[in-house]
Amino acid sequence: MSDSGQSVGRKRRGAGRPTISDVARLAGVSPITVSRALRDPQRVSQDLRANIDVAVRTLGYVPDPNARALASSRADVIGVIIPSLTNNVFADVLRGMYDAINGSSYQIQLGNSRYSPIEEERLLTTFVSQRPSALIVSGIDQTPTARATLENAGCPVLQIMESGPDPVDMMVGFSHRKAAEEIVRHLWHAGYRRIGFIGARMDPRSQRRLQGYRDALEPLGGVDPALVTTTPAPSSVSLGRDLLRDLMSRAPDLDAVFCNNDDLAMGALFECQRSGLDVPRRLGIAGFNDLEMMAAAHPPLTSVRTPRYEIGYRSVRMVLDAITGRDIPERVIDIGYELAVRDSTGGPVLSQ
Amino acid sequence: MSDSGQSVGRKRRGAGRPTISDVARLAGVSPITVSRALRDPQRVSQDLRANIDVAVRTLGYVPDPNARALASSRADVIGVIIPSLTNNVFADVLRGMYDAINGSSYQIQLGNSRYSPIEEERLLTTFVSQRPSALIVSGIDQTPTARATLENAGCPVLQIMESGPDPVDMMVGFSHRKAAEEIVRHLWHAGYRRIGFIGARMDPRSQRRLQGYRDALEPLGGVDPALVTTTPAPSSVSLGRDLLRDLMSRAPDLDAVFCNNDDLAMGALFECQRSGLDVPRRLGIAGFNDLEMMAAAHPPLTSVRTPRYEIGYRSVRMVLDAITGRDIPERVIDIGYELAVRDSTGGPVLSQ
DNA sequence: GCCCTGAATGGTAGCGCTACCAATACCGTC
DNA sequence: GACGGTATTGGTAGCGCTACCATTCAGGGC
Structure with missing residues (x-):
């Protein structure tokens, strides 16, 4: 009998995509070892890692981010809220962000508040419900509710575009x-x-x-x-x-x-x-x-x-450092202008 | 003893947020009824719906999108791939998209291919692994691999910006x-x-x-x-x-x-x-x-x-219609220019 | 009274992954 | 050889939600 519930005789709901158990079976190890090999290869011996890599490629295995998020109560998502999509300023910031996140396993979840603090509140609630790994918001004028949401989000928070006193957590901007x-x-x-x-x-x-x-x-x-x-x-x-x-x-x-x-x-x-x-x-x-x-x-x-691209790029690098527990020498950066x-x-x- | 696993004596992993079971207990119904009341209110009697609404508000319950996605093998996400963030053209398209999705329970997952077909392929793989509810891509020049991914994505697919023969599924654009x-x-x-x-x-x-x-x-x-x-x-x-x-x-x-x-x-x-x-x-x-x-x-x-905003707006409305099973009178729209x-x-x- | 139909509700069993703890193997030390 | 530490692997039990099926109950036709 297989260990993956098929013995019940009910057909599996998923689209039949290979799961981590399928990889584990093929590689002759337990699912948890596959999980570790994928997330933190150093914790698994070289031999097994090689076997697992082969199995992953053979099956075309792609991890399910939703299952991962549910099990670890943490999504590999960085929530970003900007006030405008047509303003070229934010297009440059976004470009920096997308460049900085490239190659990482994280995703940017973008929200457009249209310069409305209420909309920003709503977006934050939605975002926080996904348990993002970090949040980046524009400006320092959040409503008290929004600020409270940020403070209780349980993840690194970065305010961008401006510099000012009393950051929620981190800050990158200028005056x-x-x-x-x-x-x-x-x-x-x-x-x-x-x-x-x-x-x-x-x-x-x-x-x-x-x-x-x-x-x-x-x-x-x-x-x-x-x-x-x-x-x-x-x-x-x-x-x-x-x-x-x-x-x-x-x-x-x-x-x-x-x-x-x-x-x-x-x-x-x-x-x-x-x-x-x-x-x-x-x-x-x-x-x-x-x-x-x-x-x-x-x-x-x-x-x-104004260093818009750089604000975007550095802000994502900063939250990635914060997520991975690296040292953040300066939590508040005045990036200047010229x-x-x-x-x-x-x-x-x-x-x- | 409660029915939610606390009897094991291990503390719960989550951040202590209320779950659908908490709402159910407070409203005096079963979790599955709460689930129905939230997703499709018509299928639940008025009385229960009212009780459930009160319970949801009392507890400040917000559904966990990851758990929902895992259980239903479908995320309330529309994947969108555009080739550029700085190009004003796509800023307008995106504005239309975000306006159109506003008020729905769906989220836009944005990817930036930087005009690279390879990057587009990679993004599509990532997106499809999340089992999105729909995919929107720019242009009609996908690589064969990307096209195959789109065809097997198991969700509505919309190509935008251009009109042309041989759509993957739906199309909104102009010549x-x-x-x-x-x-x-x-x-x-x-x-x-x-x-x-x-x-x-x-x-x-x-x-x-x-x-x-x-x-x-x-x-x-x-x-x-x-x-x-x-x-x-x-x-x-x-x-x-x-x-x-x-x-x-x-x-x-x-x-x-x-x-x-x-x-x-x-x-x-x-x-x-x-x-x-x-x-x-x-x-x-x-x-x-x-x-x-x-x-x-x-x-x-x-x-x-060029009707950029309208392309964005209509494309999201179209895929929302397709997701909810509504009739799509025209699957290929030449939206014209002036x-x-x-x-x-x-x-x-x-x-x- | 019976069966049938349909609407409303509940129970069970996962979705695919990871946290947590346990077990094992291997090493050097005294 | 007993002991304790470290590195590596596995087992169990969920994360919070929904698919699927079962159950209940009301109403209608004969």
């Missing part, structure tokens, strides 16, 4: 406020004096960039509210055109804009081209993120280079 | 060849006579667009190989600049370009701005996909509007 502050100061040093702000969506990171804009201008003569335009609408190049047109009509003496992101900056450039405003002499333009297109524009557009200064902020016409 | 043919004919009718082609990456869909370009020009005087530039390098705006510059230096009489995608078209526009070429009078420019930025450019750029004609192809200077 949007400081980055914005620095690029606005750059505009000032380039000679611009009436520097506006254009912002769309205004999610928490956008809010912090606006704060950085204010912090930069405060000691330099203060912020003129008439130079700040924001909208909750999602960002787009067209919106950048529209917002700059509005702003110019309301404040014709505007001589530079810091755009909340690169789409808006590109739109602002097109609006200048349409209305014949010289960039950078009549209007300086700076964006945020430094998407690839910024350097290719005419004139090339100044931006803040100004990408180009012609679009070359300075205004000297008014002498 | 890249025809779309390209049509836009090149548009350029001809606008008066352009030396129409070039700029292509990057040259994945199968790009190849078919190039074929469409050839098909359009063949009856109109033939294709001049000197006007075709392609590169296997990934597409970018900068690359569009470079490729147009090369092409112009090799063929100074070029009067229009059909760019394989919008990034390249945008780069081409910037190159014209840099070198002082009037668009559309000296050079007509057409792109492909009609990303949002195309309409906002200066001048606005002609493109082919020319978005704008100023950038307004016609050349009349040479009289």
Whole structure:
């Protein structure tokens, strides 16, 4: 009689795929030894390992991740929650994540919160029910409920994109406020004096960039509210055109804009081209993120280079280290940013 | 003594989360009835359903998807394989997919093949081992191995992005060849006579667009190989600049370009701005996909509007219908495309 | 009254894997 | 040769859920 329950005379439910017992029988060992050989080869003697490898290949055995997850109450899954799929920023982050996870036995489970904290809560509940090996979430503005869920998830948790106090567990990001502050100061040093702000969506990171804009201008003569335009609408190049047109009509003496992101900056450039405003002499333009297109524009557009791919890549490496119990030297990483200064902020016409 | 194995005196392995048995005990029914009440409420009487709902809420019960998948040999997962995460085209497709799956109990399992057929094979093997409820793959150029895997996956399979003969199962897409043919004919009718082609990456869909370009020009005087530039390098705006510059230096009489995608078209526009070429009078420019930025450019750029979001949305609805056994009126859908004609192809200077 | 039918509920036995403990073999030490 | 340690392997008993079959009960036709 076989030991796998077939003796009952009922046909097996599965699609007839080979199981770990089939491999064990063929290799002449017990199932548990096969299990060990697959998960941690060092714990099995060379001879058996070789036999098992042959049996696995002969049968075309592929472990069932669901059975594994049930038995070990831990799925080889890393849950990732991002707020947007169309935002190029997160496309780069994801690319880094998928590159970093390649070759490991882990899977990324992706959730899209669409910038909604409630949706994020819901996704976290769903994810946690799968007992993931780790969770990665965007930003640091989780609801109290979501934060509690993260704290009780029983797995490593990593917050990405921002730096800030009081991490749930680990953190990889940078200060949007400081980055914005620095690029606005750059505009000032380039000679611009009436520097506006254009912002769309205004999610928490956008809010912090606006704060950085204010912090930069405060000691330099203060912020003129008439130079700040924001909208909750999602960002787009067209919106950048529209917002700059509005702003110019309301404040014709505007001589530079810091755009909340690169789409808006590109739109602002097109609006200048349409209305014949010289960039950078009549209007300086700076964006945020430094998407690839910024350097290719005419004139090339100044931006803040944010290490998006690297955030994605390092975050997955970090949680993998945490999962496998390796030492994590720094649990909170400020990954920094870099100004990408180009012609679009070359300075205004000297008014002498 | 309880009936859930605690009598053995060993502590339970799980994190102590309530199980379906806990809910059953509280509601005074058997576990199997709870299972039915959750999966198919109609099969349980109203009274019991109400009791069970209360018990579920009281305990905060969340079903374990792994246990469910193991017992039913079917995971509530839809596997999706796309070739790129940075390509905006797929970002829109994914957005549609995630919108369509919202509210269902299914999860999307995303794989990134990076345009590699081998990687696609590997991903498919991994996905199939999870016994997904459906599979969605990009394109129609799977390797024979991958195709066999799809055919034996034992679940609905949907190929997206293209239309073509011989689907594995279902299909939602459009003809890249025809779309390209049509836009090149548009350029001809606008008066352009030396129409070039700029292509990057040259994945199968790009190849078919190039074929469409050839098909359009063949009856109109033939294709001049000197006007075709392609590169296997990934597409970018900068690359569009470079490729147009090369092409112009090799063929100074070029009067229009059909760019394989919008990034390249945008780069081409910037190159014209840099070198002082009037668009559309000296050079007509057409792109492909009609990303949002195309309409906002200066001048606005002609493109082919491809229903990316809709492909994503409809594909997930279709496989959900297939999973739940609903009738699928059309298993192969040509979702079409639309020319978005704008100023950038307004016609050349009349040479009289 | 009988049988039949169908709807609602329950019992049993796994799904394929791993945690936990036990057993065995082998080695060196005193 | 007894002892204790280490390395390797196996046995048992689940993980939490659902497929499958059995049971119960109400209602209808004869």
